[in-house]
Amino acid sequence: MPTRYTSDVSGMSTIQQHTYDNGLTLLVEPMPGVQSVGMAMLLPGGTADEPADQLGLYSVLCEMLHRGAGDRDARAHSEALDQLGVKRGTDVRTQHVRLDASILSERLPTALPLLFDMIRRPHLSDEGFGPARELALQAIEALEDEPQQKVMIELKQRHLPEPFGRSSLGRRKDLQQLTAAQVRAGFAERSVSQGAILSLAGAVDFETTRDQVGELLGDWSGSASEAVESASAERGTHHVPAESAQQHIGVAYDALPENDPMSMTQRVGIAVLSGGMSGRLFTEVREKRGLCYAVAAQYAATRDRGSVFGYAGTTTQRAAETLEVMVAELKRVCDGVDEDEFQRAIVGLKSRVVMQGESTSARANALANDFYVFGRPRALEEVAAEIDAVSLDGLNQFLDRNRPDSMTVLNIGSEPLSIPTT
Amino acid sequence: MPTRYTSDVSGMSTIQQHTYDNGLTLLVEPMPGVQSVGMAMLLPGGTADEPADQLGLYSVLCEMLHRGAGDRDARAHSEALDQLGVKRGTDVRTQHVRLDASILSERLPTALPLLFDMIRRPHLSDEGFGPARELALQAIEALEDEPQQKVMIELKQRHLPEPFGRSSLGRRKDLQQLTAAQVRAGFAERSVSQGAILSLAGAVDFETTRDQVGELLGDWSGSASEAVESASAERGTHHVPAESAQQHIGVAYDALPENDPMSMTQRVGIAVLSGGMSGRLFTEVREKRGLCYAVAAQYAATRDRGSVFGYAGTTTQRAAETLEVMVAELKRVCDGVDEDEFQRAIVGLKSRVVMQGESTSARANALANDFYVFGRPRALEEVAAEIDAVSLDGLNQFLDRNRPDSMTVLNIGSEPLSIPTT
Known part of the structure; x- marks a missing residue:
């Protein structure tokens, strides 16, 4: 049946x-x-x-x-x-x-x-x-x-x-x-x-x-085991030397796996940072300061683990300030989000759900991913309802309790970079 | 009205x-x-x-x-x-x-x-x-x-x-x-x-x-002149030096403007070369010889002018052979296309028209472009009918009469390249 x-x-x-x-x-x-x-x-x-x-x-x-x-x-x-x-x-x-x-x-x-x-x-x-x-x-x-x-x-x-x-x-x-x-x-x-x-x-x-x-x-058969963790993560701060006038900066910290009941709250928090042109990262790093051409943060979660990955590409000269401002924004969002930016994040996420729902290919991929993560597919309306169920208070409580404690940093360019200790 | x-x-x-x-x-x-x-x-x-x-x-x-x-x-x-x-x-x-x-x-x-x-x-x-x-x-x-x-x-x-x-x-x-x-x-x-x-x-x-x-x-006003040609093209063979183990190779030759009655025929010819995974460039350069990871040709036409642009990315060691095979294929297609590959090109183009027609954004952009090029928008069914109107004989005649006589070549990498004279 x-x-x-x-x-x-x-x-x-x-x-x-x-x-x-x-x-x-x-x-x-x-x-x-x-x-x-x-x-x-x-x-x-x-x-x-x-x-x-x-x-x-x-x-x-x-x-x-x-x-x-x-x-x-x-x-x-x-x-x-x-x-x-x-x-x-x-x-x-x-x-x-x-x-x-x-x-x-x-x-x-x-x-x-x-x-x-x-x-x-x-x-x-x-x-x-x-x-x-x-x-x-x-x-x-x-x-x-x-x-x-x-x-x-x-x-x-x-x-x-x-x-x-x-x-x-x-x-x-x-x-x-x-x-x-x-x-x-x-x-x-x-x-x-x-x-x-x-x-x-x-x-x-x-x-x-x-x-x-x-x-x-119907005649297909067989099963396979799932991979398990075999060694802990290296983490830390890394520099990959490259002869270039550009610096490519990546920052990562832990986030919820996608099947965690609070994962949509995490997603809304990242949307405040990087969800639209009025998102904090775009506004603070790119628009106001003109520090770098590209900056973004992404919530990358699968069934059993999740991370936030941030990226910025800039010149060697501006790299230290770019990293500093980016990390400051990733932390500052945990001090609280206001009603307006919360609403923009919600509207942005819901709009994207509807628009992606109009592509047969995107929809097929979302169904398969949902089944792997949640054990069942989600209707578009269900995803929209999950977004609506996130409250501003719930988001701010979550952010306050889930501050990025340690970040992995890696840059490709002529000079090593690190997060300034404050 | x-x-x-x-x-x-x-x-x-x-x-x-x-x-x-x-x-x-x-x-x-x-x-x-x-x-x-x-x-x-x-x-x-x-x-x-x-x-x-x-x-x-x-x-x-x-x-x-x-x-x-x-x-x-x-x-x-x-x-x-x-x-x-x-x-x-x-x-x-x-x-x-x-x-x-x-x-x-x-x-x-x-x-x-x-x-x-x-x-x-x-x-x-x-x-x-x-x-x-x-x-x-x-x-x-x-x-x-x-x-x-x-x-x-x-x-x-x-x-x-x-x-x-x-x-x-x-x-x-x-x-x-x-x-x-x-x-x-x-x-x-x-x-x-x-x-x-x-x-x-x-x-x-x-x-x-x-x-x-x-x-x-409604209260908007004004008009603007259109740009006219002010200097002829440089053309020729060019090398942009770069410290890299990779070579990026571009090749260009003249093609019809998009509002030419034969432009769809030109498009079908390029689809034979680069329209799908069985396209000639992909098959000959990438699949059979494993010469390069990426290879493609694109018909880039606007209202008043058109070009074919080819690209291949490979290692310095394979660059000369890659360019040679790519150029040979761009020329060989003018010797004739067979019924099967013609049909695949037609089906591929029509499928893409339908799939792009399902995206509201792609459709809006196509309408605006059509109006600029043709002075009127084309319905999806009209574009499909234009594709169907191309015949194998018509294509082969067109290709035979429109051989790429001279190509502009540019590569970025450690070594200069040029088309071998045969």
Whole structure:
């Protein structure tokens, strides 16, 4: 029997759910007025599950999933999907390998077998392995020319405990020694039905899809263990030298995991800092002082852990002041938020929920993420109600009791930086 | 009387249009099943219209439009828009300054006066000028750490004739001498109703909006001249030295302007090269040879001119071969396309049209761009019909007759590159 979630708030969205005998969960949300379908598939295995000397394993796997599957070699498979106009991509996250796709509704039944071949019957051939590993190595090298990305990757590695801070790009020396057989073994371990999540949103019918998915994936089986913490986080203050007139600054501190009952309160607090153009960070660091071109803070939470990551990019000359002002604002918000900025944060978050809810792809990904985090999908109206349930008093109490006690800091640039002691 | 465009293809979309006495054009496309409204406003003045010694003028203007307007100072104006959950941005293009916004439908009537204040009554104060210019200068400096962007900016400058290849970021020495008075003069010249285009798509009613816009912008006036070519393009082969293990390679050649009757044929040809994962560039350069992580070609056309821009990012060691293979593919496509890849290109383009048509913001921007290019907006079904009207024979004839005769090449990296003479 499918479970139905109909919102109490406005009754507009209906999400339907089915869990197959093999443990695969299907989530379907029909959306009015669209012709496309967004699809997301999460496999239970990510960077945290890579063997400690095979970092980058799932990055290479993601590349190889596009290189032949089922009865089709790389070229035939790729052409068959393009013939249907299917936009698709694969990526690896901390706990999952993700396949996502956008498809016009009428072509969904023809596209699904091709997409499922990728996660059930990929060829993972020796022939495909060479270029795939080469590209994974190049992605690491290319990061040297993308310091804005690199700073956040390096920061996350130092802020989170092993194995949860790993870069999805992997590690050069591991990739150099990786073999096709290891990729095949890693795939076999993680292409399992138990814990896999498939979500579709848009112009899609629940019953038809449930039956087709059942036929195509009913014989899937297997389960996989979840990664556990193996070493505590490094934390501290770090400098990655680079010949540049720019400084890229990252700051991290602990926050609630997403399934904590107070996580929406945490999210509202970050929205006060960085939610709109009148957010405190943008106003204080960028607008008033013109200290840096880009500044933002982000609440990055998954099921079991959460962090706030702050970023600023500026010149070497302004870097110390930028870091000082940014950290001061991250702390000052805990002294209290006023009614007006609270209301702006609430309105901003709710508007974004509605706008993201209009994209079939964003919606499919939100459903799958919700199921992983909360064990069930949330209707848009439910998310909106959660935002509305946060009160100004509740927020201020929360902020007062959850001051960022210690921050991990990392900068890329010519000079080391650190938070001034006050 | 509003003009109505109802598609002959499926009759689903209805775009309505009104031109006010002062020359401002309003385009409205209601979309089913959405709560948001996408808005785009184009002012007739862009980088091509900047005085030759004030490059970056409109970049600074765009920054200053957010710093106080109408009865509100910078902070009050920004807070008022955030209070309504309005997501907005400004940018400068070759021929236009653009303001775009996403708004929930119910708040549109309250948001419009605030948004129109930005383009009618911005304060452009001396106080706001300092940080705005500072940020514009920082954006130029930050480009040094974004070579993937920089290569395309430098390439465009050399490939297009003055003043059409200018960078939206401007020029350092001009920005250093720019004054607030010059920004105010530049604004006065370009905030004119004649040639201005306002488009809204989503949960929006035509009559109500037409009346409100008439009330708010009816007293607007003025017109502006269009930029003309002042110097021919530099073209040739260029190397921008950089200390990096990466090479960023850009290639450009002439293509049709977008309002040419054959421009859709040109677009299909580029889709064969770079339209999907089975596109020739992706297959030949990335998949088969593993030469580079990123490779793409893009048909970049505006009303009066068009170009194809190709990009590849790779290591120094593979750069020469990457350029050689990329250029060979750009030329080889003119020898002919087969039925299968033609069909994939058509399906891919049509799918993208439908998917982009589901975003209120993308749709509003497409309407405004269409009006500038074609003098009228195109319904989605009309664009789809234009794609369908391209035949394989027509494409192959076109490609055979429009071989890229000379290419502009620019690379950023440690070694100069050039196209091998064959």
